[in-house]
Amino acid sequence: MRLQVARIGKPHGIRGEVTAQVLTDAPEERFIAGEVLHVTDGPVSELTIKNARWNKAILLLSFEEITDRNIAETLRGSRLEIEVSEEPEDDSDEWYEHELQDLKVIHNGVQVGVVTALRTNPAQDLLVFENSDGEEVYLPFVDEFVPEIDTQAGTLRITPPAGLLELNTEDSSAAEGEGN
Numbered sequence: 793m794r795l796q797v798a799r800i801g802k803p804h805g806i807r808g809e810v811t812a813q814v815l816t817d818a819p820e821e822r823f824i825a826g827e828v829l830h831v832t833d834g835p836v837s838e839l840t841i842k843n844a845r846w847n848k849a850i851l852l853l854s855f856e857e858i859t860d861r862n863i864a865e866t867l868r869g870s871r872l873e874i875e876v877s878e879e880p881e882d883d884s885d886e887w888y889e890h891e892l893q894d895l896k897v898i899h900n901g902v903q904v905g906v907v908t909a910l911r912t913n914p915a916q917d918l919l920v921f922e923n924s925d926g927e928e929v930y931l932p933f934v935d936e937f938v939p940e941i942d943t944q945a946g947t948l949r950i951t952p953p954a955g956l957l958e959l960n961t962e963d964s965s966a967a968e969g970e971g972n
Contacts, residue, residue, distance in 0.1 A: 794830055794873040796890050797822045798851070803865050808858035809843075810867055812851045815889065815912055819844075819851060822874060834870030887933075887941065895941070895948040897921045904957060905929060907948060919948075923957070931956065 797819075801811035816822050823844035831839055840856040858864050873890075889910040897905040905921035910933065917933040931937050931952055940949040 793876055794890075795876050795888055796832075796871050796873050797829070798853075798872040800834070800853075800867045800870045800872065802868060803861045804847070804852050806861045807854070808860050808864045809852050809854045810858075810864050812853050812872070814851050823851065823853060827874075830873040830875065831867075832871040832873060835866045839867075839872070891943060892919070892941070892948065895943070895946055898947050898949045899952065899957065904950075919950075929956065 795816075797816040798812040798814055801813060803809065804811055812823075823841055825841055825843060827841045829839050829841065831837055836857065839858070842854040842856045844854075845852050858867065871890075887910065892907045892910055895907045896903050897907060905923040907919065907921045908928070909920040911918040911920060911930075919931045919933040919938060921929050921931070923929050931950060937952055938948060938950055940947075942948070
């Protein structure tokens with residue numbers, strides 16, 4: 793099974809280094825020289841870490857296969873994954889982004905969107921989903937707001953805070969009324 797450990801951001805400098813959004817609790821174990829990572833949504837299928845270093849709070853990675861900024865630019869948005877042999881426990885409260893992506897977001901029995909991402913943050917994670925208007929909605933990924941996840945059914949039930957889903961319809965109604 794593969795687990796996503798990072799998402800590649802923008803190039804850094806001219807020698808092929810890239811920024812990386814870290815999606816693992818153990819970056820010191822995952823990003824070591826010689827480690828081969830699988831690439832999803834990128835121009836190559838694998839990358840070998842040449843060097844990993846921190847620049848303030850941003851992880852910078854360089855790869856054996858990437859030698860300049862132009863090639864590094866083609867990696868932007870790619871996901872880096874590792875192969876793991878152990879399956880996570882089914883009753884675990886931990887979720888990986890790839891397990892949640894494309895799940896239908898259900899509120900009061902109605903589909904209100906589709907999960908597009910999980911943003912890991914120091915304070916709390918954010919569930920990102922696209923609503924029916926194509927807008928991104930951010931919801932704190934906590935039991936109170938996301939009480940049920942059913943990967944078998946491909947659904948995720950939410951109980952969002954008051955006004956979160958209504959804001960988008962109110963904003964569009966107000967914008968339509970401004971022209972009158």
